[in-house]
Amino acid sequence: MSQDVTPETSPTHDEATPQSSEQPLEDRGSNRSLRPGSATFVSFITSGWGERPASSATRAPAADHTAARRSALSARFPGERLVVPAGTYKVRSNDTDYRFRPHAAFAHLTGLGMEQEPDAVLVLHPVDDGAGDDGSGHTAILYLRPLAGRDTDEFFSDSRYGEFWVGARPTLEEIETTTGIRTAHIDDLRDALAKDVGADGVQVLVVPGADESIEAVVEEIRATEQAGERDEKLAEALSELRLVKDAHEIQQMREAVDVTIDGFAKVVRALPQAVEHRRGERVIEGTFVGHARQEGNQVGYETIAAAGEHATTLHWTDNDGAVRAGELVLIDAGVEIDSLYTADVTRTLPVDGTFTEVQRRVYQAVLDAADAAFAVAVPGAKFRDIHAAAMDVIAHRLDEWGLLPVSAQEALDPENQHHRRWMVHGTSHHLGIDVHDCAQARGELYLDGVLEPGMVFTIEPGLYFKSDDLLVPAEYRGIGVRIEDDVLVTADGNENLSAALPRDPDAVEAWMADLLR
Missing domain, CATH: 3.90.230.10 (Creatinase/methionine aminopeptidase superfamily)
Incomplete structure (x- = not known):
């Protein structure tokens, strides 16, 4: 397996350098490799790339069915914000991950399968009854980590998400075309979840066990101690939604x-x-x-x-x-x-x-x-x-x-x-x-x-x-x-x-x- 590349600011970036015993344990995995990171290297690797090919994204057959599934879920949770994470990578050993597989509920509601889309989160935002998607009480938005530019460190240095390592991620527009669901940048997620949350405001439910980091964000912003019980009701509803196949x-x-x-x-x-x-x-x-x-x-x-x-x-x-x-x-x-x-x-x-x-x-x-x-x-x-x-x-x-x-x-x-x-x-x-x-x-x-x-x-x-x-x-x-x-x-x-x-x-x-x- 290839060694990862992490940019350094040290002038000895192209040679193995003995590290102090004070180096944090979580940073020591990088000690095994030579890591180019000079300003010259960064300038060179982020330049000279041609135009990306035009998008070939088309609407997936599942998109004609997932909207009805989301509407059925919406009817069971009027006025509540529903958070359905895809999940993230799970470590297999040290710094190598298992192959990613999205959470079943996320795949069922979005139609995204295979290894799509790590760290993505589907949110059903409550709206006035009948004003949402397909006349439901919710509007669905997919929050995603989009394709990074070739002028960014992620492009060449991030072994989990970088295009040099795992290929080009789809753009927000491509995912929206494929799924038929509105998309937004993952950086907008926290503010979106917190909107109108309060003692008498919107209650936020999250699928338990899908993504610990998203659960932690939800716990920080929601206003009721009983929300955890409602999370279990959401997980229950998502299972029951699949009892009869379309x-x-x-x-x-x-x-x-x-x-x-x-x-x-x-x-x-x-x-x-x-x-x-x-x-x-x-x-x-x-x-x-x-x-x-x-x-x-x-x-x-x-x-x-x-x-x-x-x-x-x-x-x-x-x-x-x-x-x-x-x-x-x-x-x-x-x-x-x-x-x-x-x-x-x-x-x-x-x-x-x-x-x-x-x-x-x-x-x-x-x-x-x-x-x-x-x-x-x-x-x-x-x-x-x-x-x-x-x-x-x-x-x-x-x-x-x-x-x-x-x-x-x-x-x-x-x-x-x-x-x-x-x-x-x-x-x-x-x-x-x-x-x-x-x-x-x-x-x-x-x-x-x-x-x-x-x-x-x-x-x-x-x-x-x-x-x-x-x-x-x-x-x-x-x-x-x-x-x-x-x-x-x-x-x-x-x-x-x-x-x-x-x-x-x-x-x-x-x-x-x-x-x-």
């Missing part, structure tokens, strides 16, 4: 799923290489992650590539084990596309392309549980019904195999739950711009919520028999199976968005044989 979001989900399915095909083709490698799980992970970066933004979450016994660990992400013929490999992976919408799909595959009799028995039980969940995932049902339907199948199948100490019906009693020893996780979660979307919604709208057309969630039952589980016969030990699909509730039922990826064991074997020939 047409644009549904299209984004379709694209994310389609790209993910292509990634699974690449993984199957890479299985022979995985078998040969001492850490074959990493071959699987690397294949999918590479696909995600080539065809999307990145993976939507850490890929699970769990072979053999590792498949019985629900969130196995070490992915450092061997992949062996004759065993199963559980792959839980999703591509996050540029808009940040992500798929979340799991398939459990026989490494050599053919299930054994016991593997197929366990796999079929899980598939039957998934199909039972699909059957009840219809408008008017409760979200919790999906899990109940899957668990009914799981309990009865375990009973048939003689693994339960009580009957299936007794096990299903809320006070018992013996069958959950072999499936401790839930069957579904909402999915969208976050892999566990809408997580801050109220329980009565999530777990006890009624299914509506436009909802998107997973159905993902499983069975996991650990290798040291003495309560199951030896033939089951070390087998873990999960089947996960992404589901859209429709007006008359549901649609399996990931149906193009085979689920039936015979279809899985045929699909793998075709890819591996």
